[in-house]
Amino acid sequence: MAYRERVAWMLLGSILVSLGPYLVYVYGFQRDEVIPMPGFDQLKLYGVAASMFAMLVGLGYLVLRLKYPTEAKAPADERDTTIERQSYRVGYMILLTGMMAVGIYKPFVANGWSIVNDAICIIFIAEVVRDVMIVRNYYVQRS
Amino acid sequence: MTTQSDTDSAARSVTPLGAGTMSNRIRQLRFEHGEMTQSELGERIGVTRQTIAAIEAGKYSPSLESAFRIAKVFDVKLDEVFQYTIG
Numbered sequence: 001m002a003y004r005e006r007v008a009w010m011l012l013g014s015i016l017v018s019l020g021p022y023l024v025y026v027y028g029f030q031r032d033e034v035i036p037m038p039g040f041d042q043l044k045l046y047g048v049a050a051s052m053f054a055m056l057v058g059l060g061y062l063v064l065r066l067k068y069p070t071e072a073k074a075p076a077d078e079r080d081t082t083i084e085r086q087s088y089r090v091g092y093m094i095l096l097t098g099m100m101a102v103g104i105y106k107p108f109v110a111n112g113w114s115i116v117n118d119a120i121c122i123i124f125i126a127e128v129v130r131d132v133m134i135v136r137n138y139y140v141q142r143s
Numbered sequence: 144m145t146t147q148s149d150t151d152s153a154a155r156s157v158t159p160l161g162a163g164t165m166s167n168r169i170r171q172l173r174f175e176h177g178e179m180t181q182s183e184l185g186e187r188i189g190v191t192r193q194t195i196a197a198i199e200a201g202k203y204s205p206s207l208e209s210a211f212r213i214a215k216v217f218d219v220k221l222d223e224v225f226q227y228t229i230g
Contacts (some may be wrong), residue, residue, distance in 0.1 A: 002193040077190040078206050079197060141202040142193070 003071035008134035010060035022049035091130030098122030
């Protein structure tokens, strides 16, 4: 498995176990609640999820660098760059479209944490799609 | 009245090529060159072992520059490494 594929798996796993539960809680259990700003309790909850994500990613990179030191130092080759470019393009389009909806349309129909959570959700989806595309492209070219 | 440019464009109109398939002889060439490993070849042309494996299996088409580099490593012409068959 290529080093960058391992990185994508690590990022995918990290975001799913950190921001995933936060979004499940927000859209599952707080769906009917209106949380006005600043909503420090909600901020704390998000802070925990975001910190967990940052810690998992940091730890993941550390483990991968220790386990595969040579591959970690090697620059991305042309195949890595191509896969990255394709995946980033799709992720960016999702992010752009989602942010336009959340930033331009949503303020007219909602307020408070509803907007923030939608923005977090768009970032989550864009990152998950990007990581899945990277993993998928490496898999297709391997099998 | 037919002009010279009409005649030229008619002569230039060509049928587009159909889809083709790429194949290569990298595995055989590696074998002929002292059983060179994928890692060795990758190091010499500046890509990872996994990329060489993907090229060899026909799952990834390398850039023109990498294709020339591979041919250079084996000291053969490009079309002795890569073949393109139409249809």
